[in-house]
Amino acid sequence: MSVRKIVIAGVTSGVGKSTIAAAIMYALKRKGFVVQPFKVGPDFIDPSYHTYVTGRQSRNLDIWMMRKSGVLQCFNNCCFDADFGVVEGAMGLFDGVSGRDDFGSTAHVARLLDASIILVIDAAKAARSIAAIAWGFICFSKSLKIAGIILNNVASQRHATFISDAFAGKIKVPIVGIIERNKKIRMEERHLGLIPTAELEDKKKRAIIRSAKYVSEQIDLDKIRAVWNVPSEVQNKQSTAQLSTGRLKVAVALDESFNFYYADNLDALRKQRVNLLFFSPVHDCTLPEDISGIILGGGFPEVLSEKLSKNHSMKMSMLKAAENGTTIYAECGGLMYLTRSIGEYEL
Incomplete structure (x- = not known):
């Protein structure tokens, strides 16, 4: 199947990539297209917004962890039935593992995918300085292939005219969106x-x-589609829809407190015929039955x-599983949950 590819990149972090990427995904979906979202690098949070807007699981494209073959395989497999592959970048366009080259950067991924x-x-x-940037x-x-520019904030x-005049005759890449400053549409943030989204x-x-609707109305989608790359064929070697489950059961914590997972890692377990049973340490009373491990x-x-801390029955269920020798893999917030306390709250 043919898919068009585009990368939403920023000159730095904090320029509005996530909001604008979500807006473009929203606009394409509203026009009836199937949009497959991606995020460059190791990121658990931004993909949750992509998934919410498009209704399709967003995937990470991390050159450092996946290498070239892994990135291409992930992109091709997930875009097999999609019209558009939309990739949100990370940090600034050229920011990667070091300052010597752009390895691991958004530019690296865009070049690898041959994406606009x-x-x-x-x-x-x-x-006027925006034109110089x-x-x-x-x-x-x-x-x-920097094919279009979106001006945010x-x-x-009058401000937009100053910038457009500075671009005229000097920069051939078209301005495809001018987003007016509006504090009301900013997405809520934390540290x-x-x-x-969970x-x-x-x-x-x-x-x-x-927010996606408001921003999308200020982006010229027709201009973007005009500069989009020529559709390329993608081949799906292993559809995630065909992954099977087996007898080995592993309980996976998934709720508003525990949701930092890479979809590819869960798929890797399914490929090994592991039956993943999702549960909530916040809302459920006990672990799933007959499990061989806990994530x-x-x-x-x-x-x-x-x-x-007040879900005593779940804590006792977890403790009993540990005392019975059940393998527990915990990382980040999951490891915090296994401690005696977090800050002032006893667990």
């Missing part, structure tokens, strides 16, 4: 960035869609530590 790039620039506190990114690597029509109440989840992934258990 939409560059997001925060236009706040500058006007755009020029520098376009010229820094001739092997990349534009203060007014590690956005708040995982933690959000329905009202705040609906705000994600309102406690990352998240923010400190946010709901009081609820976790």
Whole structure:
């Protein structure tokens, strides 16, 4: 099947990549296209927004962990039945493992996928200088296809005109979106960035869609589609829909406190015929029955530590499993859950 590929990249972190990526995914889905989302690098939170907007599991493309073959296999397998593959970048376009080259960066992934790039620039506190920033990114690597530019945080029509005039005659890459500054549509954040959608109440989840709709109305989707790369054929060697389950049962914590998982890791277990049984340490009373192991992934258990500490039956079920020799794999927030206390709350 043929798929069009685009990467939403930023000149730095914090320029609005996540909001704009979600808006483009939303707009394409609204037009009836099947959109497969991706995120560059190791990130658990941003993909949850992609998944919520598109209805399809977002996947990570991490060159350092997956290498070239893994990235290509993941992209091709997941895009097998999609019209568009939309990839949200990480940090600035060229920021990778070191300053010597762009290994592991958004640029590296875009080049590997042979994908067009939409560059997001925060236009706040500058006007003509924005053109110089755009020029520098376009010229820094001739092997990349920066096909469009989106200006974010534009203060007014006059501000937009200043920037457009600076682009005229100097920069051939078109401006495909001008997003007006609006504090009301900013996504809620915490110390590690956005708040995982699993933690959000329905009202705040609906705000994600309102934000995506608002931003998408200021992006010229027809211009983006005009500069999109020529569709390329993708071949699916192993459809995730065909993964089977077996007799080995492993309980996996999944709720608003524990949700930091890479979908590919869970698929890898399924490929080994492991039957994954999801449970909630927040809401369930006991572990699933007849399990051979327990996985406690990352998240923010400190946010709901009081609820976790008061779920005595689940804690006793976990303790009994451990005393009976059940293998427990816990990382990040999952390991915190196994401790005696988190901050002031006893577990």
